[in-house]
Amino acid sequence: MKLLFTKMQGLGNDFVVIDAINQPVEMTPALAQKLGDRRFGVGCDQLLIVERAQQPGVDFRYRIFNGDGSEVEQCGNGARCFVRFVVDKQLTHKTAIRVETKSGIIEPRLADDGLVTVDMGVPIFEPARIPFSSESDAVVQPLEVNGERLAITAVSMGNPHAVQVVGNVDSAPVETLGPAIEHHPRFPARVNAGFMQVVDEHSIRLRVFERGAGETLACGTGACAAVVAGIQRQLLASPVRVATCGGELSIAWGGPGSPVLMTGPAVSVFEGSIEI
Numbered sequence: 719m720k721l722l723f724t725k726m727q728g729l730g731n732d733f734v735v736i737d738a739i740n741q742p743v744e745m746t747p748a749l750a751q752k753l754g755d756r757r758f759g760v761g762c763d764q765l766l767i768v769e770r771a772q773q774p775g776v777d778f779r780y781r782i783f784n785g786d787g788s789e790v791e792q793c794g795n796g797a798r799c800f801v802r803f804v805v806d807k808q809l810t811h812k813t814a815i816r817v818e819t820k821s822g823i824i825e826p827r828l829a830d831d832g833l834v835t836v837d838m839g840v841p842i843f844e845p846a847r848i849p850f851s852s853e854s855d856a857v858v859q860p861l862e863v864n865g866e867r868l869a870i871t872a873v874s875m876g877n878p879h880a881v882q883v884v885g886n887v888d889s890a891p892v893e894t895l896g897p898a899i900e901h902h903p904r905f906p907a908r909v910n911a912g913f914m915q916v917v918d919e920h921s922i923r924l925r926v927f928e929r930g931a932g933e934t935l936a937c938g939t940g941a942c943a944a945v946v947a948g949i950q951r952q953l954l955a956s957p958v959r960v961a962t963c964g965g966e967l968s969i970a971w972g973g974p975g976s977p978v979l980m981t982g983p984a985v986s987v988f989e990g991s992i993e994i
């Protein structure tokens with residue numbers, strides 16, 4: 719079968735986007751891994767699958783697979799590309815849509831300047847819901863990694879994040895600490911590892927070693943998690959500019975119980991097809 723796809727990117731976090739409404743395709747972890755392979759497939763950090771909504775009051779269903787084939791709950795940069803895709807493909811005439819994901823409903827909105835704002839929902843701090851094995855719900859918690867005692871903030875944006883503050887993201891040991899944090903036994907579903915440098919109370923630099931994908935040029939949910947962690951640690955004040963390796967996101971959050979709003983670009987790179 720010939721599968722049509724669109725290659726997209728949000729700040730260099732790259733995606734293979736597939737319309738599974740108008741194509742008879744059932745995504746599986748094995749197929750996702752094959753398509754995500756940068757040598758033997760198309761290559762991407764994540765695959766985004768566009769499906770019909772399964773519940774009333776929602777426009778689409780959005781499934782997300784990491785390049786390693788794991789299906790996950792949420793993807794921030796992907797959410798911006800999702801709305802760009804369904805508008806460009808005329809799958810909707812709306813520019814503000816409600817999208818069902820594994821972790822709940824998100825609301826991306828395409829603006830006239832091409833930027834996309836997404837209501838990413840309310841962050842979750844309860845350890846059991848992250849999930850993170852901890853007797854405490856303190857904002858900063860110790861995590862023993864490779865003989866080091868790190869100070870992390872565990873938070874879920876629908877997907878799990880462990881955020882730490884570093885002096886300089888350029889010299890942060892992302893390549894070594896990232897995988898060790900991702901697979902830490904206290905994160906039973908694995909975790910995305912964020913390394914945040916505070917520039918001032920409205921500006922950070924961020925690198926993220928993503929669960930199931932490795933370090934990416936940008937991570938939207940990681941940016942949301944870092945800003946939330948920084949505000950909870952009283953290091954940041956909303957809104958916050960997040961400088962990633964791939965470009966800048968703007969994140970706003972009104973505090974516990976409020977949704978996180980993320981704004982940034984979404985770009986279509988090329989159309990393609992592949993035999994599956």
Ligand SMILES: N[C@H](CCC[C@H](N)C(=O)O)C(=O)O
Pocket residue numbers: 731763764784790791792793794795796877878910928929930931934936937938939940
């Ligand atoms: N690797 C993430 C999914 C993609 C998140 C990221 N690409 C974003 O923009 O939020 C996870 O396993 O939870």
